[in-house]
Amino acid sequence: MQSAATQRAVLDALELRYPALHGTLRDPGTGQRRAFVRFFACEEDLSNESPDTPLPAAVAEGKEPLLVVGAMAGG
Amino acid sequence: MSGVRVLVGSRKGAFILSSDERRQAWDVSGPHFAGWEVYHLAGSPVDPDRLYASQSTSWFGQVIQRSDDGGQTWETMSNDFNYAGVPGTHQWYDGTPHPWEFARVWHLEPSLTDRETVYAGVEDAALFRSTDGAASWQEVRGLREQDSGSQWQPGAGGMCLHTIMLDPQHSDRIVVAISAAGVFRTDDGGTSWHPINKGLLSNGIPSPAAEVGHCVHKLAMHPSRPETLYMQKHWDVMRSDDGGDSWVEVSGNLPTDFGFPIGVHAHEPETVYVVPITSDSHHFPPDGKLRVYRSRTGGVDWEALTNGLPQEHCYVNVLRDALAVDSLPDCGIYFGTTGGQVYASTDSGDSWAPIVRDLPAVLSVEVQTLS
Numbered sequence: 001m002q003s004a005a006t007q008r009a010v011l012d013a014l015e016l017r018y019p020a021l022h023g024t025l026r027d028p029g030t031g032q033r034r035a036f037v038r039f040f041a042c043e044e045d046l047s048n049e050s051p052d053t054p055l056p057a058a059v060a061e062g063k064e065p066l067l068v069v070g071a072m073a074g075g
Numbered sequence: 076m077s078g079v080r081v082l083v084g085s086r087k088g089a090f091i092l093s094s095d096e097r098r099q100a101w102d103v104s105g106p107h108f109a110g111w112e113v114y115h116l117a118g119s120p121v122d123p124d125r126l127y128a129s130q131s132t133s134w135f136g137q138v139i140q141r142s143d144d145g146g147q148t149w150e151t152m153s154n155d156f157n158y159a160g161v162p163g164t165h166q167w168y169d170g171t172p173h174p175w176e177f178a179r180v181w182h183l184e185p186s187l188t189d190r191e192t193v194y195a196g197v198e199d200a201a202l203f204r205s206t207d208g209a210a211s212w213q214e215v216r217g218l219r220e221q222d223s224g225s226q227w228q229p230g231a232g233g234m235c236l237h238t239i240m241l242d243p244q245h246s247d248r249i250v251v252a253i254s255a256a257g258v259f260r261t262d263d264g265g266t267s268w269h270p271i272n273k274g275l276l277s278n279g280i281p282s283p284a285a286e287v288g289h290c291v292h293k294l295a296m297h298p299s300r301p302e303t304l305y306m307q308k309h310w311d312v313m314r315s316d317d318g319g320d321s322w323v324e325v326s327g328n329l330p331t332d333f334g335f336p337i338g339v340h341a342h343e344p345e346t347v348y349v350v351p352i353t354s355d356s357h358h359f360p361p362d363g364k365l366r367v368y369r370s371r372t373g374g375v376d377w378e379a380l381t382n383g384l385p386q387e388h389c390y391v392n393v394l395r396d397a398l399a400v401d402s403l404p405d406c407g408i409y410f411g412t413t414g415g416q417v418y419a420s421t422d423s424g425d426s427w428a429p430i431v432r433d434l435p436a437v438l439s440v441e442v443q444t445l446s
Contacts, residue, residue, distance in 0.1 A: 019151065023136050023138070024135035028154065029157065029177070034134065034136060036134040036135075037134065071134060
């Protein structure tokens with residue numbers, strides 16, 4: 001990634017590489033996180049952070065992953 | 076040799092059931108898109124190997140899939156369903172204004188003449204069209220933007236455009252049905268639309284004979300008679316012989332006229348099929364007996380079809396898009412249940428046998444007749 005590591009930048013890059021993910025993690029119209037998807041990194045829940053907030057340094061440096069986790073509960 | 080391909084959408088994936096013209100031995104393929112709700116699959120009449128699937132979940136939203144080999148392999152296509160212009164509001168259940176919000180694709184209808192053109196009926200109710208094989212979608216905005224759009228309200232299952240009928244004899248005519256707004260028709264290829272609900276009575280709405288606001292569950296039509304439309308409504312089975320300009324009730328001697336699907340025999344335009352369920356709160360067949368009803372007179376006079384169907388302790392439902400017919404000489408009738416069974420008849424409904432018994436709850440059934 002050429003830009004700063006943010007949720008938005010990472011997910012943009014992910015969807016560019018895997019177009020089938022478009023609209024499945026973020027609402028395609030608003031760009032907001034889908035309700036049953038959450039983001040974690042460095043043992044913190046980043047789901048309610050602004051998508052433009054810089055991710056932890058460890059994530060930006062490739063030492064820790066950004067986890068995109070779908071809810072397991074429900075039918 | 077001819078054959079059939081039954082396209083089954085379910086709560087947890089899609090299944091493709093294939094057989095030759097005898098329709099006795101079946102190949103079961105699936106689940107495709109395992110774990111996802113597949114609301115509808117449809118095949119192009121122009122190229123039967125071109126299939127489309129509506130795949131969705133509350134977790135990950137809507138995905139559109141396309142196959143060019145009859146369902147063996149699939150490709151993800153566009154899921155961008157953007158309402159045109161400033162969408163405004165429709166009515167919510169309580170009558171308050173509610174913004175238009177895309178939820179899912181309920182129904183896919185490939186063009187009768189162009190392999191790359193396909194329509195999508197969505198929730199919140201709108202009609203979309205693709206002319207590039209689902210690589211992109213554009214709203215047919217004239218429908219939602221006609222005068223009554225802001226008055227539309229959802230039914231219990233959501234405000235969905237669930238039926239799209241393309242007139243084989245008038246290429247610019249399309250009829251759609253929306254729960255719970257009613258039926259609408261365009262005669263100019265989608266530029267302008269008008270409600271066609273005259274004759275419908277819905278006692279649960281403030282004005283029972285209103286121009287819009289009727290919970291139409293499903294429409295059916297025989298391609299040789301596009302002026303004759305059949306309707307299963309939230310109560311009442313209806314018929315029109317003037318393209319929907321007026322409707323008359325043909326429930327006749329049905330044990331209950333509440334239900335979801337309706338279908339027409341491939342070779343007998345006056346032979347109609349419904350699957351009555353007890354009521355709007357009891358979505359299961361009366362008396363625990365799964366009975367398909369057939370009229371050979373276009374309604375009013377109905378007979379129960381039970382041979383091969385469970386006649387006790389059966390409390391499944393058949394959803395609006397889960398009944399279909401093939402066009403083989405001995406017209407096959409198919410339906411899927413919320414209990415996971417898919418039944419088939421090869422004798423116009425006189426007898427039935429299960430193709431499969433234990434699928435996830437079936438959401439839709441379509442049939443392709445292959446030559």
